[in-house]
Amino acid sequence: MIPFQYVKPSKQKAAIDTVAKDDTAMFIAGGTNLVDLMKRGIMNPEKLVDINKLPLRKIEKEDGHVRIGALALNGAVAEDKLILEKHPLLSQALNAGASAQLRNMATVGGNIMQRTRCNYFYDTNLPCNKREPGSGCGALQGFNRMHAIFGHSDKCIAVNPSDMNVALVALDAVVLVSGPKGDRRIPFAEFHRLPGDTPQIHTNLQKGELITAVDIPEHPYTKHVNYLKVRDRTSYAFALVSVAAALDLDGSNIKSARLAMGGVAHKPWRLQEAEQFLAGKPATEASFRQAAEIAMRGAKAFEHNQFKLKLGPNTIVQALKNAAAAV
Amino acid sequence: MRQQPCNPSHFMKEYFFQDNMGKPMDRVDGRLKVTGGAKYSAEFELPNMSHGVLVGSTITKGRIKSIDTKAAERAPGVLAVLHYQNSPKVPGYVQAAHPTEPKPIGQQHRVFYDEQVYFNDQPIAIVVADTLERARYAARLVKAQYEEEKHATSFPKHQGKAFLPTAAQRNPKHGLNDYVRGKADAYKGENLKIESEYVIPSEMHNPMELQSIIAHWEAPDRLTVYDKTQAVIGSQNAFAREWKIPVENVKVIATFVGGAFGNGLHTWPHETAAIIAAKKVNRPVKLMLTREQMFTMVGYRPFAWQKVGMSATPDGKITAITHEAIGQTSSYEEFTESTLQQTRMMYTSPNVTTRYRILPLDVSTPIWMRGPGEATGAFALESAMDEMAHVLKMDPLEFRLKNHTDRDPERNLPWSTKFLKEAMLMGAEKIGWNKRQLQPGSLRNGDWLVGYGMGVGTFGAHRNRASAKATMFADGRVVIQSATTDIGPGTGTVMVQIAADALGISPDKIIFELGNSLFPPAPSQGGSATVASVGSAVRDACIALKKKLASLTTGNADSGFRNAKYEDLTFQNGQISLTSSPGTKLSYTDVLKQQKLPEIEVTEESRPSNEERQKYSMYSFSVHFAEVQVHQLTGQVKVTKVVTCADAGKIVNKKTAGNQMIGGAVGGIGMALTEGAVIDDRFGRYVTKDFAEYHIPVHADTPDIDVVFVDKPDFINNAMGTKGIGEIAIIGVAPAITNAIFNATGKRINELPVTPDKLI
Amino acid sequence: MSKDHSPDQFLPENEGGQSHSDARRTFLKQSSILTALALTPTAAIKAAELKFEEKVAAVFEKVNITLDINGKKQKLAVEPRTTLLDLLREQLNLTGTKKGCDYGQCGACTVHVDGQRVLSCLTLAAMADGKDITTIEGLANGDKLHPMQEAFIKHDGFQCGYCTPGQIMSAVACIREGHADSDEEIREYMSGNLCRCGAYPNIVNAIKEVKNGGHKV
Secondary structure, X not given: OOOOEEEOOOOHHHHHHHHHHOOOEEEEOOOOXXXXXXXXXXXOOOEEEEOXXXXXXXXEEEOOEEEEEOOOEHHHHHHOHHHHHHOHHHHHHHHOOOOHHHHOOOEHHHHHHOOOOOOOOOOOOOOOOOOOOOOOOOOOOOOOOOOOOOOOEOOEOOXXXXXXXXXXHHOOOEEEEEEOOEEEEEEHHHHEOOOOOOOOOOEOOOOOOEEEEEEEEOOXXXXXXXXXXXXXXXXXXXXXXXXXXXXXXXXXXEEEEEEEEEOOOOOOEEOHHHHHHHOOOEOOHHHHHHHHHHHOOOOOOOOOOOOHHHHHHHHHHHXXXXXXXXX | OOOOOOOHXXXXXXXXXXXXXXXXXXXXXXXXXXXXXXXXXXXXXXXXOEEEEEEEOOOOOEEEEEEEOHHHHHOOOEEEEEXXXXXXXXXXXXXXXXXXXXXXXXXXXXXXXXXXXXXXXXXXXXXXXXXXXXXXXXXXXXXXXXEEOOOOOOHHHHHHHOEOOHHHHHOOOOOOOOEEEOOOOHHHHOOOEXXXXXXXXXXXXXXXXXXXXXXXXXXXXXXXXXXXXXXXXXXXXHHHHHHOOOHHHEEEEOOEOOOOOOOOOOOOHHHHHHHHHHHHHOXXXXXXXXXXXXXXXXXXXOOEEEEEEEEEOXXXXXXXXXEEXXXXXXXXXXXXXXXXXXXXXXXXXXXXXXXXEEEEXXXXXXXXXXOHHHHHHHHXXXXXXXXXXXXXXXXXXXXXXXXXXXXXXXXXXXXXXXXXXXXXXXXXXXXXXXXXXXXXXXXXXXXXXXXXXXEEEEEEOOOXXXXXXXXXXXOOOEXXXXXXXXXXXXXXXXXXXXXXXXXXXXXXXXXXXXXXXXXXXXXXXXXXXXXXXXXXXXXXXXXXXXXXXXXXXXXXXXXXXXXOOHHHXXXXXXXXXXXXXXXXXXXXXXXXXXXXXXXXXXXXXEOOOHHHHHHOEOEEEXXXXXXXXXXXXXXXXXXXEEEEEEEOEOOOEHXXXXXXXXXXXXXXXXXXXXXXXXXXXXXXXXXXXXXXXXXXXXXXXXXXXXXEEOOOOOOOOOOOOEOOOOOOOOOOHHHHHHHHHHHHHOOOOOEOOOOHHHHO | OOOOOOXXXXXXXXXXXXXXXXXXXXXXXXXXXXXXXXXXXXXHHHHHHOOOOHHHHHHHHOEEEEEEEOOEEEEEEEOOOOEHHHHHHHHOOOOOOOOXXXXXXXXXXXXXXXXXXEEHHHOEHHHHOOOEEEOXXXXXXXXXXXXXXXXXXXXXXXXXXXOHHHHHHHHHHHHHOOOOOOHHHHHHHOOOOOOOOOOHHHHHHHHHHHHHOOOXX
16 A cells, blocks of 8 residues: 555545545545555555544434435444335345445445456556556456446446445435535436446546435335345355346236346446336246346347356346245 | 384284374364464564565566666665565576476476566565565555566467476376376277366465465574475475575474465475565565465466266276376476376276376466365366266266275275275265256256265375474473474374373373474375374374383382383373283383483384385275255355265374365365456466455355264274375365256256356 | 664654644654655655655654554554554564455454454554454453354364454354354355365354353353
8 A cells, every 4th residue: 555644534524625625535434445445556545534433324214215324334234123124125235245344344335436346457467447547448358257248338348346236226225425516416326327438437426525325215115125146156255147126016916116237237237127017017937037138138248248148137037036925 | 213114913002092092182272273372474573573575577478678676665664675686696596597497397486586477476576674564565666667478378278289297208107107007098989988078277275374484594594484384394495405505504483374275385486585585684574475476476276178088888887988187387397296096096997098288388386286186187087977877877876886996906906995985875875865866957946956966086095204202201291293284184183192092191291393394304294194194203202202111110120110021011091000910000200200300202203114005005085975956047056065975094083184074075165166266368367366256165155064984994004094184075076066066957067167157 | 774663663752642643743843854845645755765764754654543452452653554454463463363365355354343343454553543452362351261262162163273263253243243043144144254274164063052052252
């Protein structure tokens, strides 16, 4: 790590101002991603603004939504009674990520902000447009087993590695941010970007903006939900493909559905057409299979991730089966 | 010192009382390990310590044109930046342009020797600073310019360039030469046959402890290192040769070794780099590799391609096997292993052909990884056995029993002991083999397909020369020392058990010390030979100690033992007694007190009998059974049960030995399902080089594992009746799992690891 | 070349109780050269590069923190980039906490911070200021081992011993969190602790024994 300055303001405004004014400054919360990236020389802030003194840790029911503070820990959110009752899909997704220790450190805001695990992003001696714009995409013609099948560009085919994000995009969450120009609300689906020509910009957050909370609006998906993560080992590994599935059932018929995928795109990948297809259909494997086929439209794979074209729909079908069967 | 050949009748006498051998005793170093008190090599505190960090090459082949160290040298706390231009020369490095030139079999990479780059992430510089943070930061500031040459790192692309190892080319009797029993490639003309290819990627030992060393020049010609090694004597000799100083001037300490699995069997460039740096800065230098560097600097299980052809009669007698293998090596060292050994001796086949080749690539040198080549070879052979049984519509267990051999068909010798058949039957019962269906895809549990598979393993029951010193103090304590190491199997614990029985005293009176080159020489901890080798030395030292006690006693006119012979005495419960008159007894401590001796001391060397080894073929055997479930849609594999069985002679400690067997099974799960290191051939650089990308099994991958020991002693091998365990614990596990996957799904995946994508 | 680099060495007038800014003021009083420089770490590094007083740069880089480690309060001056793991191992000689990967991928460095299991390799020491740290060295009650330590010995929950402190710290937390109700749950919630020797089943047995034995953990 390069030497850097460390400050720990107790006021949100001071934290935001510090980062807004200083190009080399970054917020740090749990540190599980940033400290790793700093050790490897991938991110090199000269000033760290520790936001842990800010009062952003609460999980509360408010009118029409549950608000989760940006500093709420992943582990605490996953086990929170309110979350388990209202948003079990989020709880499942959080528990599918990382390890118990990391979930005790990682915050909700930090999880939203976590960077890709692309092999080329992680090695400063290999090309990566995301880390070093213009250096090329190492994965495009390289080892791309873990990479995107949706929304990629010829500049970047990395994926967003978060499990939590997949559940949050499925649940229509809203990210609350506060910045030098005031506060704003960003729908989760619009928070992360597709790589396009500027893969180095991975979210729509502006300089100095700080995530303060996430709102999850009320919804009927409290029972028939499943977060299914397929990975190279049983636990403590990033997803090959993951699916967040939620059904609102009327007997054996689907009133409405929510569906999103992880491990397939530069952002958590919401599958709205498949959701629309499922509404009104019987909750059968045949319906799930058709929805999965719709979900996969437009997917394009590379040399080593062809399997995702099959694993993707299969995982969708299985997650929907699990969700329908959940009691 | 004297020779102590093994002798069964001798054993019977000395081990009449086996109070401790076989007991599941708790580890003698357990308390240190659970309290954080165990000191591994980077954990010794020395005054004035400095920290070294290595800089690796960013090209794969070529030469360093220039190296810019200015920024690093100016960084705070930096004491030195060393590279080929300014490094103190290692006097023992052979002076030749290419490291393979003097000796065609190659030699270790010579760190900071010249501007040549032979593999990606080759250490090209070391930065030494007063703190770790400063050294790490400054290391990032070192920049090299290269003249790059075209490299070859892709195994498949260059497979055609493989050749017979030079050692075999030079010596027609060398074991790596092609082997033909009966008719060569006889399977080709048969009707009932199979032919398959198998690929195992490079696998990394990845012990949890990062490779570490503290190098300390106590005087200009006197070196002490705290080093992660499986061979303190081997490392001592290597460093003495490199620095051209007397062996006794080099001290190597490895009190605790945080796993190694083979990568401590070689000395590596980082060790010499730290020693060079310590010389230069004249302070102790601590160097701990990063996890990425563990992929490039300390060996690995080499990428291997194999092909097996096999034929059989309709009733299941194997008529021919041909097994070919190519293993990866580096451009500067010819690394070889016994990949094809099991095929030569495991089954009755009258016709067996084996061909072993190596393929040098622009990579670092591999090193034996647990079960080494035998585990690689067993994956192919035992998969082929399953394929053949399937073609024959025969139960694979029955097929193996049918081709069981009671003599070594390769050497045409009797086995010293072989209880593999017994192990197979015990294991089959335990896993519930009768549930297995002949037709793949027949069993299911909801969306999961269920299958059963088995695999057999074997490894030579080796024994090497070793020595030990035993000191008995007047208060009854016994300290035994030997320059062996303990990388995890529980060496210290079983040595205490062996000594306790050999001496007839309680284990809590015995301290066993290891991991120090000042102790009497012992071989490296590798090849599953530590108990047979070092245990024999410990036992012999204890017997010598008893003889010394006897001579002190019988020479004493007042003792009541006058003129008694050693053979007339019983040594038990810390007392010598006359076997014919047990009432005549004297405690060991009283013997020393009477003689006014503060201590008595013996050193013994113990060697295997070459004569016995010419008369018998000596192997340990294992068989592993796996039950798996495979998800039909997602290809996820759950290993739901493993039964792992060993014919490994007398088991000294069922707790630690059982743990080793469990560990081998877990290693086999990794080999079968999760592990494989990937090089991006365009750059010649690993792209999976940490625990997030290279998956070793976690708790959730590991089911209940039942361990079965036949536990029948092999007194021909050594007087304790032991055979090794560490290697056979993993050899044959991977095919047991992939065979079970086949039984579950009908899919035969012969390229490891079997990740979910391969099963959908 | 001999240097004592205890954390407080560069703070002669500082008993360790000063805040970071106090230390900075002390040092500014002592250094007329550096007052002319912008107060950024980069500047301090440049100062060192220009062969200004290196100690000055060093003091500038450090922050003062107070940690309660295994029941003992310690006032320390650390570089912000120093991780809790490196502080424990390299400066405080508490080497029971292990470095297995340094990237949060193996669990060997697991410690308890304010009673929660976390990874010390990804924890900046500065960020742990004011917190209670328990390492493996602080788990036993004097000579009396913690029940989990006893159970690991009894069930042989280790081989080489290197992952063991992390496994034990994690295992204690696993029970405290209420995640030790079945073999499957234990395996899932212990999956952040790698053991290359593969002693997993024995570790699970040790955890079950402690959990079922009703020991206070």
